[in-house]
Amino acid sequence: MYAMPHPFWNEEARNNVKIDHKEPQTFGDRFAHLFIQSMRIGFDVLSGYRKVFPWQNNIISEKKWINRVLFLETVAGVPGFVAGMHRHLRSLRGMKRDLGWIHTLLEEAENERVHLLTFLTIKKPSLIFRTGVILAQLWYVALFSIAYMIQPRVCHRIVGYLEEEAVKTYTHMIEEIEIEGSSIHSWKTRAAHQNSIEYWNLPENATLLDVVKAIRKDEEHHKEVNHKFADDYTQQSENPFPPGY
Numbered sequence: 001m002y003a004m005p006h007p008f009w010n011e012e013a014r015n016n017v018k019i020d021h022k023e024p025q026t027f028g029d030r031f032a033h034l035f036i037q038s039m040r041i042g043f044d045v046l047s048g049y050r051k052v053f054p055w056q057n058n059i060i061s062e063k064k065w066i067n068r069v070l071f072l073e074t075v076a077g078v079p080g081f082v083a084g085m086h087r088h089l090r091s092l093r094g095m096k097r098d099l100g101w102i103h104t105l106l107e108e109a110e111n112e113r114v115h116l117l118t119f120l121t122i123k124k125p126s127l128i129f130r131t132g133v134i135l136a137q138l139w140y141v142a143l144f145s146i147a148y149m150i151q152p153r154v155c156h157r158i159v160g161y162l163e164e165e166a167v168k169t170y171t172h173m174i175e176e177i178e179i180e181g182s183s184i185h186s187w188k189t190r191a192a193h194q195n196s197i198e199y200w201n202l203p204e205n206a207t208l209l210d211v212v213k214a215i216r217k218d219e220e221h222h223k224e225v226n227h228k229f230a231d232d233y234t235q236q237s238e239n240p241f242p243p244g245y
Contacts, residue, residue, distance in 0.1 A: 003114070004107045005244035007221065008201040014213040017220050019168055022160065022227050029230075032157040040165050047071065062183040065173060066123045072166060073116035074133045075140060076222075079159045080109030082144050083152070100239030107243075108222055114199055115215050121193045122208070157230035163223035170216035177209050187212070 024030040043049075047068040049060065084105035091098040125133075148155045176182045187208035197206050200214040225241060232240075 003199060004110055006107055006111055007245060009214055009217045014217050017167060017216050019171060021164055028151065028154040029157055032154055033161050035158060036161040036165060060176065060183065065184055066119055067125065067129060069119050070116060070125055071133065072169065073112055073119065074137065076162065076166065077109050077112035077116065078137065078140055079144055079155065080105045080112065082141060083148055083155065084109065086148050099237065103243055104225065104239055104241050111218055118193065118196050118211060153230050153233040156226045156233060160223050160227035160230055163219050163226065166219040167216060167223065170212060170219060173212055174209065174216065177212065
């Protein structure tokens with residue numbers, strides 16, 4: 001009911017998502033890519049996504065999947081809001097228009113928050129998990145805020161690479177849902193929450209698999225937008241993306 005204008009994906013768009021990678025061109029690009037890759041390795045280990053020791057099994061339980069994507073979405077919802085806040089305050093200080101950036105950045109942040117709320121309908125995290133999110137949010141908001149003041153272009157590249165990894169994760173999740181006997185195979189037939197159906201304009205008989213495909217398409221979209229911002233960024237650039245794009 002309260003969502004900002006955002007794109008709706010038809011079935012073809014939800015199914016046709018490709019894993020691709022934008023090759024780094026500058027020192028800032030290489031730093032952004034290295035930063036995200038190093039963060040991913042640590043996150044994979046902590047979330048149980050990566051087998052660390054030979055005696056560990058490589059089965060990802062539903063609990064591990066939920067914890068992984070919940071934490072991912074709490075992180076992914078930060079950059080758009082922080083960047084939008086910076087642009088908003090800059091507009092106030094300069095007493096001039098923002099040229100459309102604020103809306104796109106805040107819509108991205110809201111979209112990631114909706115992803116979080118969607119997975120919360122499946123399973124609620126523990127108190128320890130919530131504490132970890134609070135601690136991670138404290139340092140990440142501070143770090144990203146400082147970085148955006150110094151190098152906004154690099155920050156958008158970081159988000160672009162973060163979204164590349166999110167597309168990989170959700171593609172793997174979709175593959176697991178399709179495998180009979182997997183811990184999340186039931187999501188293939190489990191009914192989607194009504195809020196998800198309304199937000200993504202899905203069919204009334206939509207399943208959690210349809211929702212995950214919509215979320216993956218959102219992540220691909222954020223990747224495209226942030227890489228574009230990083231490619232063409234200047235403080236006076238006009239936002240090339242209209243509301244609801």
